[in-house]
Amino acid sequence: MTARTKTKAQKKPTPLMTIRHRIQAFAVLATFLLGLRHVLPGKASTGGSFDAFCPFGGIETLLPYLFRGETLKTTNLLNFAILFGVLGVSLVAGRAFCGWLCPLGALQEKLARLARKLSGEKRHIRGKKSAARFPMRLPKRVDKWARYIKYLLLGIILWVSVTAVYPPLHFLCPVRAVFSFQMTGLLWSVLITFVVTSLLVERFWCKYLCPLGAALAIFNKIAPLRLRVDDHKCVDCGRCDVECPMDIADAHANSRDLECIQCLECLETCALKDTVTLEMITIQAPHDA
């Protein structure tokens, strides 16, 4: 292999991440079409409003449904079905929905890539710290405490939902701001904030504000399908830390961290064979848990 062809081969995205990006692109396209469908004339309301396709809508409307026997306005039983699908994924693979299927997460990764390009990165080399100024990381102390905001938000939303008429996040939802095409002044400001923060900090919404991510975080501790790092082989090079979109400190040592979105970037980045692997915890091997 000549030096030139070798460079070309290195430039190619790794297959698994290519698949991930394609799935994410499909999720973005599907949500875009869903939003478009609801503003087009005709029988646009089949399946309910745009909110009815949101898995978090299922969480928002869960308590009113159980206590009052009715769903909140703009939501319906389809929210529970979609939420059930997301919970199924989470039961098997933790927060994999965030890393692979969430359209908002996909957009944030695209925006972060754009920020890197705009702020001076000429070529991204996997595992190598970027020279780009953006997206940046918040100071460790701020970052640590800010990550609790999403749990607080989840608690507030559940509390408010009991007496609410509309889903508590309805007027502030970034998914509606990006995809619904039914903009209000408030949604425009949410959209601008979403774009700016995503350019400044990678996956800002996921790290600090997403209440769905907060609800799914616990599954990282119980999901049987998880990453495993061989401590004997790991040389602590920090390549996986560089690629982690959630900026988990010592990603190799925290594969079950609540913040992990199971994107497998660390697995793809690791240069040592069989150091980071995907494993299914079985009953026969409880010592693996």
Place this chain on the structure above:
Amino acid sequence: MKINERLFPTIIIVTFVLFLLIALLLGFRPGHGGGPSSAAPAPFMLSWLGGVVL
């Protein structure tokens, strides 16, 4: 048990679709907006959870 990482996307998509279909088959089907009319499976859920037929 080690799993081939190339199977991961298939596993999550199949799981998502499977659980979605189960939920739809259980009666969590789209309706039109909120309101009491969309509360059909509630008695089923309660009877399933508590053994009480409402």
